[in-house]
Amino acid sequence: MTTWPDIASSAQDALGGLPAGTRLVAGNACGTPLTLLRELGRRPASAGAVVLTLGITLGEPDLAEAATSGAVRVRAWHVHGEIRALHREGLVDYLPLRLIDVPEVVLDRTDVALVRVGPPDADGWCSLGPSASYTLDAIRRARLVIAEVADDMPRLVGDGAVHVSELDRLVASEVPMARYEPVVPSAVSAAVAAHVGAILPAGATVQLGIGAIGDAVAAEVSRIGDAASLRLHGMLSDPMIPLVDAIAARGGAPVQVVELLGSPQLMAWADGNPAIELHDSQRIHHPREISRIPSFVSVNSAVAVDLAGQVVAETVRGGVISGVGGSADFAEGAHLSDGGMRVIALASTTAKGHSTIVAGHAASDLVTASHYNVDAVVTEHGVARLRGRTRAERRDALISVAAPEHRAALATA
Incomplete structure (x- = not known):
C-alpha cells in the first residue's frame, strides 16, 4: 500500500x-x-x-x-x-x-x-x-x-x-516553472560559434555550457550537427531541439541529459519524448562515465584567459558571477575520452571593450581551469590551439585570437 x-x-x-x-x-x-x-x-x-x-x-x-x-x-x-x-x-x-x-x-x-x-x-x-x-x-x-x-x-x-x-x-503550487531564456546570438557570438563548429570532429559528442556563447554554439551545433553526425550530452536548451530531432530521425540513441534549460515550448517538446533521457549528475557528469564516450568535446565559456592559458570563469574583479558546476567534470571526462577535446569559447572583448585575453589575472579572481586543462581557446578571431605547445607558443597563439587593438599591448606585457 x-x-x-x-x-x-x-x-x-x-x-x-x-x-x-x-x-x-x-x-x-x-x-x-x-x-x-x-x-x-x-x-x-x-x-x-x-x-x-x-x-x-x-x-x-x-x-x-x-x-x-x-x-x-x-x-x-x-x-x-x-x-x-x-x-x-x-x-x-x-x-x-x-x-x-x-x-x-x-x-x-x-x-x-x-x-x-x-x-x-x-x-x-x-x-x-x-x-x-x-x-x-x-x-x-x-x-x-x-x-x-x-x-x-x-x-x-x-x-x-x-x-x-x-x-x-x-x-x-500555482507558480509557473522557472524559465531560462536563450540569448539571441550576436554577430560576435555567432562568429565564435562558427569557429567552434569548424574544429568539432565528425561524430563528436558535444557538451555546452549556459550563457550567450553557449546558446550561440548550441545553434551552430544544431545547424551543422546532422551532416557531421554530432551528438549532445549534459544539458538541453531550445536551440538544440532540431539536432535532437535529427539524431532521432537517423536512428541514433537517446540524448542523455541532466537538465533542460529553456522555455515552456522546450518542456512541451520534451514531455514523454523518447529521443531524450534524463539522468542524475553521477551518471551524466562523472568523468569516469564521460571517458567512455569517444570524441567527447567539452565547450565552456569564460570571463578571461591569460597568456599562460589559465581560465577565469567564476569571477569578475573578484565578484562571483557563476560557479564551477559541471565544467570541471566535463573537461576531465573530455581529457580521458579517446579523441576528446577541452574548449574554452569567449568573445575577445567585454561589452566595454576590455580584452578578455589578458596578460595575467587579478589576484582577487579565481582560476577555474589551470593552464594544462585547456586544449583550445576560441574567439571570434579564430582558434588558439594550446595542447602540446610550449609557453611561448601558447602565448603567441592566444595573442593571435585577441582583439586586434589589444595585441600590441599583450605582446609587450
Missing part, C-alpha cells in the same frame, strides 16, 4: 516548525521550487537562522528579506540571477564546488530537501520535470522532504521520477 505524505494547506504550513540551525537544499535550475523558497524568504528573524544551500537558481525566489534579517543564511555553489545580486550585497556565501561533489559535500549534511514535482500518476510516481542533477539524491538523503506540486512539470524518460511515498509533505 502506498504511504501518502502529509498534504499541507499552504507553503507556510509545509515549512512550519523548522528549528534554528536546520540545513536545507533546494532543487535546481528550471526545477527551482519557487513557491517554497518564497515562503522561506518570509521566515521571521525571531524563528532563528536556517541554512539554505543552492545550485543554479532561476526565477525570483525572493530571499532578500530573510537573508538581510539573518533568518536564512544562503550558500550557493552557482551564483545566478537574484542570488548574484544578493552575493554582491554580502548576503550569499559562495561555495566553490564541482557538481559531482554535491552529494558528499552538501547532501550528506542536509536536513530538509525542497523540491518541485509533478502530480503523482496512477501508480504514485511524480515527475522531477526538467532537472535530475542531484534532486533524487537529495530526496533520499534528507531527513525531511517537502515538495511543491505543479501541473507544468514534463514527464521525461529515464531517472526523472520519485515515488510519492518518498515525499514527506506536499503543497500545491
